[in-house]
Amino acid sequence: MSTPTSAKRRVGVLLVNLGTPDSPQTPDVRRYLNEFLTDARVIDMPAAVRYPLFKGIVVPLRAPKSAKIYQQLWDADRGSPLLYHGLDLQRLVQEKLGPEYVVAFGMRYQNPSIEKALEELRDAAVDRIIVLPLFPQYAAASTGSVQEKVMEIVGKWWIVPTISFISTFTDDPGFIGTFVTLGKAEMAKHDYDHVLFSYHGIPERHVLKGSFKGYCQLGKCCNTYNKNNRYCYRAQCFETSRQLAQGLGLRDDQYTVAFQSRLQSRLRDPWLQPYADEVLKGFPAKGYKKVLAFSPAFVADCLETTVEVGMEFKEMFEEAGGEHWQLVPSLNSHPQWVEGVVNMIQQN
Known part of the structure; x- marks a missing residue:
């Protein structure tokens, strides 16, 4: 047999x-x-x-x-x-x-x-x-x-x-590398004053509920990525951003990390901050008139990337005095x- x-x-x-x-x-x-x-x-x-x-x-x-x-x-x-x-x-x-x-x-x-x-x-x-x-x-x-x-x-x-x-x-070479490739392709077409990494938001309590022995406190604890915060969503977003910035050759002052798509107002239910829609409105006053935006919480284009970041954020940015807003396409089937x-x- x-x-x-x-x-x-x-x-x-x-x-x-x-x-x-x-x-x-x-x-x-x-x-x-x-x-x-x-x-x-x-x-x-x-x-x-x-x-x-x-x-x-x-x-x-x-x-x-x-x-x-x-x-x-x-x-x-x-x-x-x-x-x-x-x-x-x-x-x-x-x-x-x-x-x-x-x-x-x-x-x-x-x-x-x-x-x-x-x-x-x-x-x-x-x-x-x-x-x-x-x-x-x-x-x-x-x-x-x-x-x-x-x-x-x-x-x-x-x-x-x-x-x-x-x-x-979060820090997988294939994931990071593909976004870097797509970002560099956009940067070759246009000069940008600043880069925004916009992640889908979650309630702050979700981070605190999953905090390993109270390590995650929504602050400087996310400045490094380690065994204590490897499953902290906020820490992972910051680590992805650091990896992308390194691949793109950005200094710390050349990019901002923010969070989008909050479901409820922060007064009732605080979500991860800063809020992307509020941050981008302040960019032109800082001299960031040309902004390249990434949505690294998504691997495929969808409502939150194409419509929210690509269209709605662009309109907000231009109304605030911005000149050029560009969304980096998602990974899709690259x-x-x-x-x-x-x-x-x-x-x-």
Whole structure:
């Protein structure tokens, strides 16, 4: 009787991004927001408060407005950028890894679902599964939510294969290197006075809740990246920025780190600061009339990059007296990034 050999075994890879509505129409956007904003890791309120507040008030008010924004973003042929860039990445990583791997792609919210992607890997009889949430900096509301969902699903399987997670790639050479390549390409086209690294914000309490033995205090503790703050979202953002600045040849005074997309006002619920929209309005008064902006919390172009940073921030900047605002495109399926993903998988 033949026995399994390492040559016959296949490794499953699950790439996961946040999610997107099935269409830019209000009902689909409402369905997406309901799933996203009732996740206890995203909105860490008691369920008795979270569900009626968001499903009953916030989402119904927000869905029509968000639908209009998604319509600006939607590609007539390919749909949501977050989806088609993810599928492109899946295909190219599969081609690079070859037949010994099976690469699947899923979304934490809506479609294609994580459950469907995991079923693909199970049907392929993979020997083990490597899960790569496509969030460079670990946060409980993003990477942590993906990990929890994966374990919830496979926990119901009768046979659970070996599963490993790539929880952060804050300083991964492939990730950093690709953004440096894209940034230098933009810098070759135009002279800039300043660079903004804008990251998706999270509530300050999320950092403090995950603080290792109280180490993270939203201050100078993020000036170095070490074993005590390696899973602190704020510390990771600053480390990514230092690595990018080094690759781009920037001095400390030539770039600013800020946080965007806060959900609530800081008076009610402080989010990580400084706030990007407030920072950029002060740039022209400092003599920063030409600004290059990065969104290094995202590896694919989406609403928060293309619309928020690329369009809305540009308008704010120009209204404040700025002359030139340029968003560096995200990594999407850039060949250097594909190679970086392949390397991370092979190393794990």
